[in-house]
Amino acid sequence: MDLNDNIESPLNLQVSFNKLLEQYETLTKSGDEFIVANANRILKSVDSYPELRTGFSDMSVLKKREKEINLILHDTFNPLLTQNEIKTASVPLHNLNFNSSERFKNIIKNAGEDFELEIKNMPNDDMYIIACTIILNFCYGYVINFKRPFYYQIPDKDGVMRYYKILYNADFCEIIPTENAVKLAQEDYDELLDNFNNIDLWKEKFPPNSYVFKGFVISNIFDVTEDQSISNIKSSLIGEDRRKDKSFVEKFHEIFRSLFGLKDIKVGFSIYNKAENTFELVYGAGMNSFLLNGNESASCSESLCGKSYERLIEENKYFAISDIDKKIEKLKQYPKVQAPQVKALYEQGVKSVIFAPIANEDGLLGIIEIVSDKPKVLNSVNANKLIDVMPYIVSAVERSKNEEENLIEAIIQKECTSIHPSVRWRFQKEAKNFIHAEFSGEQAVFKKIAFDDVYPLYGQIDIKGSSEARNEATKQDLTLQLHAVKSIFTSASRIEALPIYDQYIYQINDYLDGINNHFQVDSEQQISEFFKQEIAPVFKHLYTLDALKQEINTYFENIDDKVNVLYSHRKDYDETVALINKEMASLLDKKQVEAQAMYPHYFERFKTDGVEHNMYIGEAITKEDSFNPIYLFNLRLWQLQVMCEMENSFYQMQSKFPISLDVASMILVFNQPLSISFRMDEKQFDVDGTYNARYEIVKKRVDKAYIKGSKERVTQKGKISIVYSQKQDEIEYLRYIKFLQSKHYLDADIEIVELQDLQSVTGLKAIRVSVLYHKSEEDKSFYTYDDLMKEIKA
Structure with missing residues (x-):
């Protein structure tokens, strides 16, 4: 293999020891007999191998003449220092290394069999030009200050990336122009100064292989990982x-x-x-x-x-x-x-x-x-x-x-969101530790925020059939818009008898049939794209017809400017969901103030198709030695009572909503303490551990669970469902229900049902009981859900 294979360069690279051997020739004239004898011994060893002086590019010669090369470089690579020095002989702008010190060999060995040594910050695209700047210096005396430190990145035996700085000793090199070399003048030099990236210009001044590099460089390598x-x-x-x-x-x-x-x-x-x-x-x-x-x-x-x-x-x-x-x-x-x-x-x-x-x-x-x-x-x-x-x-x-941006974010955080007061003390503590570590010169790490042995409480008031309601609103909007478009095309076909109008009518009828008979998840997107990509451009043409202007104007008056589709029934649905979420969340937040005054605990809520909330209570959160199970029992009773009040509040406001929707409420009981930690990426608390993850699985799936042996969902409008797994939970909540029955929050129709198994979770049961309602806050009568609906509609 030749050194110059697959390399385009103005330099033809040849390994040569001529410059070093000339140094030994000088030493033969020394007055020191030992130095003279050593120099003569080295010079004699190469007499039979002239290529070591004249130069070679065939890399196999390095192996064939390894013994002689080792002898020539014996003084340069002191064997007494080979275990300490990181050193190798090489040629410039090439990854070839030979006669390396033992320490360098060990570093490469520890890097692994697949590791390939290369200078990481030597830009391959600029190699040719860098070689030209070396020639300018060696042959013409133009000193361009282009020296940059070069590095190796080499993983150690543990896979840790280490950085090694390379310093070159070029005492034993020479660059010789060939007959193809272009003689450079000051004007050429001045032109090159402003054209570093013009590779064609550099090749014009320095044709490929127009100079011969003879010699070798000594790479002195230093571990600079800490500096880096x-x-x-x-x-x-x-x-x-x-x-x-x-x-x-x-x-x-x-x-x-x-x-x-x-x-x-x-x-x-x-x-x-x-x-x-x-x-x-x-x-x-x-x-x-x-x-x-x-x-x-x-x-x-x-x-x-x-x-x-x-x-x-x-x-x-x-x-x-x-x-x-x-x-x-x-x-x-x-x-x-x-x-x-x-x-x-x-x-x-x-x-x-x-x-x-x-x-x-x-x-x-x-x-x-x-x-x-x-x-x-x-x-x-x-x-x-x-x-x-x-x-x-x-x-x-x-x-x-x-x-x-952080200053802006801090203002937003302060004004728009915040860490719950019950756990703020822990975040402040870790932030202080972080700052202290930084000022002490230690490695500053914001430690994991976690709370052990806390009891979870979860509840939700969910809009029943929200997906079906939105689909129905979508179908109504799309149907109205399709009929409006069809009417315009029908009018257009009377004015211009173009078959394309009939084709559009056919396509619209096909979409209408699909909406009525097999409405798919992607149907809304397909039809919306049809309006945007096909109908809108055609309507621009049709608008030039005076007879259609009024009808097209009426059509666009009904199109929502923000979403560019007919957005009437869907708007009613979205506004209803937004109002429900706003009112329910507001009531829950208001009630939470009272609950925190009873005993501090962590609280968070989320708006989805309804409102859900998480609470965690325990010694770890309060920081003080004051927790007693009575506070957990009190919070459970408070939660059940507030869920009843939210149900009442919803149905009292239902008549104000654009469309009529129902809700269903659920509480999940988990009687074992668990650990929670703050997830920095999602900015919220989540449970820790495999066992505790069971709680999260149930939380996400239980509202869609069926009663065992039936197709009836556990959550039902007009009822509160309390899901649990332990008998002691059942006894505890039946006691709360009895108390709330005496307060006329709940009806007497208690039922206990078993749930079908969820993923990895078995043995769940639920208590279901009807909520008692009032028509208004002033009304003192009590109604079941069915009675309330009759009263409202009467």
């Missing part, structure tokens, strides 16, 4: 608070001066406002934007030429101008060419500039502007030095942006 891990500290450099300090801006300039090795450079910054496509000034002591040139904001299209706009905003890539004066002179030759950024920089005395986009996966956040009052010192080549620092700048800008 703490490097995010750099992101604090442009924190919001620091921008208030004028001295910080000067320090920021110094960072970039060190990075580029240039004394006379300054840094500006502008924010990108995506919504308005403008650049905006960053407010802060000493902050400046060379792009805005004294303005607080400016349109992006008016601040940049077309090429720079494309590079920075659309591609999020660097844009450099190495000689502003030269660019100005060129623009004078083409007065119609607009380059506003060049003129703005020229006015400020800038001679060279790099614009670097601060961007993440969501797009552009802002622009870093690095400027100098000297030409050519900033260019498209050394702009690549920013690659290793931009992540920190992006991180800082993101953090600054997130801080603003």
Whole structure:
């Protein structure tokens, strides 16, 4: 296998030890007999193998001449240090390594058989150009400051990714032009400075294989995992608070001066406002934007030429101008060419500039502007030095942006939602521990919020047949709209005898038949798409016919502007559900204030097709040594009583709703304490453990459960269903029911039923009892559900 296989490069790579052997030839003239003898021994070992001097690209030679190569490199790779040094011989811009130290071999071995060593931050797309910059330095003396630290990412035996920095010793290399090499002049060099990404230009100046690399490099490798891990500290450099300090801006300039090795450079910054496509000034002591040139904001299209706009905003890539004066002179030759950024920089005395986009996966956040009052010192080549620092700048800008968003979120949290007061103390405690750990230099982790041995209570007041009611409303709306469309097409066919109108009528009849006979889950979407994609465009044409304008106007008057369909019966349904949820939730919240005063407990409620609520009570939540089972029993009785009051409140308000719907109430009893923890991703509490998960399964499925041996649902309108599994629960709730019967909350028709088995849950039973109602708050009479319906309809 040849070193140069499948590689396009201006360098033809050849491993050679000529430069090192020349050093040994010098040592033969030393006055030290031992050094002379060692040098002669090494030189003699290669006399029979001239390829070790002249160079070779056949990698099999490394194996054939391994003994001789080891001898040549014996002094360079000291065997006494081989277990400690991470070191290898290699060639530049290639993953070939040979004569490695034992420690390096062990690192590769621990990485696993499938691991392939490669320089992670060596951009493959730029390899050719990087080779060209090496030639410029070796052969022409043009020193382009393009040195970037290179790293290996290698997992250790435990699979932990470690980072190794590579330092090259290139003392034993030489680069020799071939007859195909192009002789370069100053003008060529100047042109290349502004065209780092123009690969065709670089290939023109440095044709493939036009130079020969002979030699090898010594890679000295250092484990810098800890340095890499703490490097995010750099992101604090442009924190919001620091921008208030004028001295910080000067320090920021110094960072970039060190990075580029240039004394006379300054840094500006502008924010990108995506919504308005403008650049905006960053407010802060000493902050400046060379792009805005004294303005607080400016349109992006008016601040940049077309090429720079494309590079920075659309591609999020660097844009450099190495000689502003030269660019100005060129623009004078083409007065119609607009380059506003060049003129703005020229006015400020800038001679060279790099614009670097601060961007993440969501797009552009802002622009870093690095400027100098000297030409050519900033260019498209050394702009690549920013690659290793931009992540920190992006991180800082993101953090600054997130801080603003967090402030907004905090206001929303305060005004719109909150952690329940009963558990707030625990969140505050963990937050304080988190802050303390950060200030103490420890690893700050927000610990899991969990409460053990708490008793759950669950209840719901659910709209009966909500899916059927919505489907019926949908069918009515679609039927009305289809008939309206059919009427228009019927009128149109009388004016224009086009077969396509008959086809639409046929399709509408087909949809009407489907609605009446086999309404599917996706029928609503299909018909809505039919209105949007097919009917709307045709109606635009039909509207040109004067005879149809009035009918089409009437049609669109009945179409809802927000959803673009006829939304009448569905609107009544949605408004009814919203009103039910609002009223029931409001009543429950009001009653909760009383319950919390009796004994603190966790409470949460959710609006679905009805209102459901969770409660947890126990010692862990109250923080104090005060819990007694009597508080649990009291809360259970309170829950049952409130459910009766919510049933009454619903039917007293039913006449105010756009459509008539019924509700059914259910309570789930779980007599064993369980553990709950706060799920950060969903911002709510959930049960812990496999056994406790049984409670969640029952909670989600039980309202749809059937009575054993029948097709009757356990929940029924006019009744409260209390689901349980233990005999002691049955005894306890029969006692509560008897008490509420004496208060005329419940009727005397108690029934106990068994439920069909749910997934992984068996043995459930339910107590069902009818609620007693009042027609109004002033009414003192008691009615069953059937009696109430007769009274309401009378």
